[in-house]
Amino acid sequence: LTDSEILIKFKGSLSNASALDNWSDMTNPCKGDISNWNGVICHKGFVIGLQLEGMGLTGKIDVQTLIGLSVLRSLSFMNNGFDGPFPELKKLKSLRSIFLSKNHFSGAIPDDAFEGMFKLKKVLLAENEFTGAIPSSLAALPKLIVLRLEGNKFTGKLPKFSATNFASFNVSNNELDGPIPATFSKMDFKSFSGNKGLCGQPVNECNTPNTSTSISTTSNTSNSNSNSESTSKKPSMVCIIVVGIAMAVALAAIVVAALILLQSLKRTSEESIEAPPLPSDLKKKTRSKEADRSAQGSPSEHSSNGRKKADMAKLSFIRDDGERFDLSDLLKASAEILGSGCFGLSYKAALSTGPVMVVKRFKQMNNVGKEEFHEHMRRIGRLSHPNLLPLVAYYYRKEEKLLVTDYIEKGSLAVHLHGHQALGQPSMDWPTRLKIVKGVAKGLSYLSKELPSITAAHGHLKSSNILLNQSNEPLLTDYGLIPVINQENAQELMVAYKSPEYLQLGRITKKTDVWSLGILILELIIGKLPPNFLPQGKETEGEDLASWVNAIPQEQRKNQVIDKKISGIKNSEGEILKLLKIGMSCCEGEVEKRLDLKEAIERINKLKEKDSDEDFFSSYASEEDMKKGMCDDFAIS
Numbered sequence: 100l101t102d103s104e105i106l107i108k109f110k111g112s113l114s115n116a117s118a119l120d121n122w123s124d125m126t127n128p129c130k131g132d133i134s135n136w137n138g139v140i141c142h143k144g145f146v147i148g149l150q151l152e153g154m155g156l157t158g159k160i161d162v163q164t165l166i167g168l169s170v171l172r173s174l175s176f177m178n179n180g181f182d183g184p185f186p187e188l189k190k191l192k193s194l195r196s197i198f199l200s201k202n203h204f205s206g207a208i209p210d211d212a213f214e215g216m217f218k219l220k221k222v223l224l225a226e227n228e229f230t231g232a233i234p235s236s237l238a239a240l241p242k243l244i245v246l247r248l249e250g251n252k253f254t255g256k257l258p259k260f261s262a263t264n265f266a267s268f269n270v271s272n273n274e275l276d277g278p279i280p281a282t283f284s285k286m287d288f289k290s291f292s293g294n295k296g297l298c299g300q301p302v303n304e305c306n307t308p309n310t311s312t313s314i315s316t317t318s319n320t321s322n323s324n325s326n327s328e329s330t331s332k333k334p335s336m337v338c339i340i341v342v343g344i345a346m347a348v349a350l351a352a353i354v355v356a357a358l359i360l361l362q363s364l365k366r367t368s369e370e371s372i373e374a375p376p377l378p379s380d381l382k383k384k385t386r387s388k389e390a391d392r393s394a395q396g397s398p399s400e401h402s403s404n405g406r407k408k409a410d411m412a413k414l415s416f417i418r419d420d421g422e423r424f425d426l427s428d429l430l431k432a433s434a435e436i437l438g439s440g441c442f443g444l445s446y447k448a449a450l451s452t453g454p455v456m457v458v459k460r461f462k463q464m465n466n467v468g469k470e471e472f473h474e475h476m477r478r479i480g481r482l483s484h485p486n487l488l489p490l491v492a493y494y495y496r497k498e499e500k501l502l503v504t505d506y507i508e509k510g511s512l513a514v515h516l517h518g519h520q521a522l523g524q525p526s527m528d529w530p531t532r533l534k535i536v537k538g539v540a541k542g543l544s545y546l547s548k549e550l551p552s553i554t555a556a557h558g559h560l561k562s563s564n565i566l567l568n569q570s571n572e573p574l575l576t577d578y579g580l581i582p583v584i585n586q587e588n589a590q591e592l593m594v595a596y597k598s599p600e601y602l603q604l605g606r607i608t609k610k611t612d613v614w615s616l617g618i619l620i621l622e623l624i625i626g627k628l629p630p631n632f633l634p635q636g637k638e639t640e641g642e643d644l645a646s647w648v649n650a651i652p653q654e655q656r657k658n659q660v661i662d663k664k665i666s667g668i669k670n671s672e673g674e675i676l677k678l679l680k681i682g683m684s685c686c687e688g689e690v691e692k693r694l695d696l697k698e699a700i701e702r703i704n705k706l707k708e709k710d711s712d713e714d715f716f717s718s719y720a721s722e723e724d725m726k727k728g729m730c731d732d733f734a735i736s
């Protein structure tokens with residue numbers, strides 16, 4: 100059967116499937132990475148995922164038919180009306196993700212239900228009616244990083260899990276009992292709460308008779324003073340030693356890091372100057388690509404002669420019409436460190452011939468092969484929009500990659516919002532802020548259309564990745580990088596992976612960039628820096644901006660939320676409140692309730708600099724609604 104026939108047959112087993120009306124055997128489900136069939140995810144012409152969420156589907160999940168989709172990696176039926184036993188998904192050995200949360204599946208899951216699914220990384224079964232023990236075959240999965248079982252009726256003990264590196268784990272609100280394995284002791288207690296019988300760290304409610312601490316302290320009252328004295332002394336000695344060792348190790352680490360950095364810079368510089376001629380096959384490839392580069396925008400080799408030629412080839416240029424330079428030119432240029440972001444250092448390099456470039460070093464792109472990297476950079480390089488900072492050139496070496504762009508004199512939005520104020524310079528006025536939001540929205544819209552196969556087409560939207568040109572038009576940077584960043588590092592560093600859906604469910608969606616846009620809107624209105632967008636913010640420290648707004652009573656928001664330092668807001672407060680409302684709808688924690696990008700952009704585009712009389716009244720009317728608790732967009736989650 101073809102993919103199209105398989106999917107049509109599969110649809111036949113579903114009930115209430117009107118959301119899949121555009122599945123038709125007259126068309127192909129996949130054109131390259133694009134699909135016009137609702138909920139079908141494609142890669143290189145193959146169906147790799149079904150994302151059939153919140154479609155009101157019921158009926159049977161015909162797993163047998165899906166076996167025909169040989170590269171199916173992800174199945175999501177979340178938030179539908181499926182019931183009955185756990186489907187026999189182990190027949191689909193290539194699956195990486197199973198999302199069945201928020202349905203009515205029930206009964207015990209067979210102990211061997213996950214047997215042989217060695218590639219499985221994410222399993223979401225939350226908020227169903229499953230009973231019985233957590234299957235040992237699930238606990239044995241070696242690559243599991245996300246497991247969500249909360250809100251079921253699982254019983255028995257928590258099994259020992261083979262995987263130890265969970266990005267998200269939750270078994271709360273079940274009927275589990277017994278001790279929590281020590282490997283989970285550092286997790287958030289909320290992941291285990293609501294299970295009356297579970298005990299041990301992090302819940303700390305173990306009440307078994309053989310837990311000895313409290314018993315021994317009461318029975319040895321006569322010794323208690325001396326014991327407590329000696330225990331209070333011992334830790335302080337230990338502390339001093341530990342702190343001493345830690346300081347010595349930290350110092351040594353700093354020295355080693357500095358040496359490595361110097362060595363690496365030196366090596367890069369030497370390699371670029373001493374670069375051997377290109378291997379002939381790569382040269383051939385480069386030359387043959389010259390032929391179609393005008394159509395493809397492919398990198399080209401600027402030929403002159405000898406070693407110069409080889410050096411030039413080391414930097415791959417996206418366009419033909421710009422100034423050419425090589426790595427050694429960049430390294431010889433007068434350079435200035437712009438900052439150390441999540442991925443490494445960024446330098447500003449003023450070339451002796453005039454142009455000023457920015458070189459950003461990435462060490463976290465080691466999992467992609469050379470061809471894959473070149474292909475992706477060419478894809479990024481073909482993008483062209485007034486709100487995107489174009490990639491000028493890139494450099495590939497196995498251990499590190501460099502991306503080169505023009506230097507933008509005016510710097511980033513982050514600096515204008517937060518840095519300039521700290522220096523006592525005037526804060527950005529409302530019309531400029533509005534212009535920036537509109538430009539960012541246009542850039543995002545373009546990216547999502549041009550990079551449909553990347554779930555979060557930007558993936559790293561934050562105020563330091565928005566530069567401002569001389570007329571304050573925003574230019575997005577660091578976009579489209581998710582496919583080439585190492586997964587582990589991406590999870591730690593990229594903004595998309597700090598979204599609620601990633602933190603709670605271990606997934607990013609088409610609406611993840613919308614969430615970042617919402618946070619950016621709030622940052623522009625409130626004038627506060629979002630805590631978890633800081634480079635070092637691996638953990639969310641402090642509440643996010645949306646929770647901060649939500650904690651402020653409705654009637655006080657106009658006065659407390661809008662940054663007092665924004666100039667030019669007279670007669671614009673109605674419009675600012677409308678933007679605030681859009682920002683909050685973009686920050687909706689539940690993906691289904693969040694605005695989609697198109698809707699958000701439409702609403703942003705309607706905003707004006709000044710309130711009209713009508714807007715003035717309607718914004719106040721909506722404030723009244725809020726007071727009455729009728730405004731869903733502001734509902735406290």
Ligand SMILES: Nc1ncnc2c1ncn2[C@@H]1O[C@H](COP(=O)(O)OP(=O)(O)OP(=O)(O)O)[C@@H](O)[C@H]1O
Binds near residue numbers: 437441634
């Ligand atoms: N082309 C550019 N022109 C001017 N300033 C830039 C340019 N690219 C980056 N910057 C600025 O240089 C600084 C360092 O940028 P970098 O991208 O390394 O880190 P970041 O944006 O803070 O974090 P991340 O690595 O997560 O993107 C930031 O303030 C950024 O706004």
